[in-house]
Amino acid sequence: MDRIPILRMGPVLLVSIQVDMHDELALTLQDDLTNAITTHGARGVLIDISAVSVVDSFMGRMLANIAGIARVLDATTVVVGMQPAVAITLVELGLSLEGVRTALNVEKGMAHLQAVVASAEVFSDSSDDADGAH
């Protein structure tokens, strides 16, 4: 059975969906991604769906699920490169993917994730300093 590769780029996990998703593949991806986030302690997940031209309600729900799971595990999810037709289909299906960050392309999505990761690090550094001062 084929799997969707999950690439690690520092604190960010990169998932590029190049094939049309079927239900089993989506569930496997969800499983793999959850495991990868915990194993690597990832702070961000970037899902590139620029090659996906067909989308159904299950796929939309899966994206929302992954974002929800990642949030529980303290990681931010960004979905990038959605095709116009896919966006229109999702809106017509009534799936607005609330809580999922989106970006136009991988570059912008990565910039956003890096900003999130950087701000989280600054926050943890300053709290460490505060602890040290006491």
Place this chain on the structure above:
Amino acid sequence: MLSTTIFAISSRTSTVALPRCGASTTFGILRSASRDTDSLADDIWSATLLLDQLALHTTDVYLRARQELISRQQQDMLELSTPVVKLWEGVLALPMIGTLDSSRTQVVMESLLQRIVETGSDVAILDITGVPTVDTLTAQHLLKTVTAARLMGAECIISGIRPQIAQTIVHLGVDLGDVITKATLADAFKLALSRLGLGIMRQRHAPVAAHAAAPTAD
């Protein structure tokens, strides 16, 4: 016999106005050509059928040509009334004019999303100054467009909401959610620029035009 009739009809421009039955008219020719009443009736019948079919054909062609013209103009209007303009690098504007119905919203949405992909814009401004009325359906269409743009990764700002429309929206109980709305296109543009980390500032040493300097010298 029929060929004679056709010739007679085509040689005359106004076949409808035939009050007389003289020798020069169609029915005159028919009458003089046929000896018995049966063949005369047959000929008149075929002539009537022919005339009917000609009339039908004329009407058909006329209607079809008109229909084509109307649909072409409708298509032109649809495309002309929804231009997507680029205001700045990364800022798109969509000045909407006219009533928003389902088919127009579909065209608007598609062209906007396509342009977002082409230009890689982060912000899109939907200007509804030219929309005369907003009802629940129109608002729903607007929200759909905004949501679709958000899914693509672009932010949408709705601008140009006139006082009347603002009142209507509130009275209808339409929930615009967390969509950013601005009163004017200028405000929306300013916000869009600030989202991109840009701003507009006055030049410290503004170039003084020659004709502007003349009155101050007096």
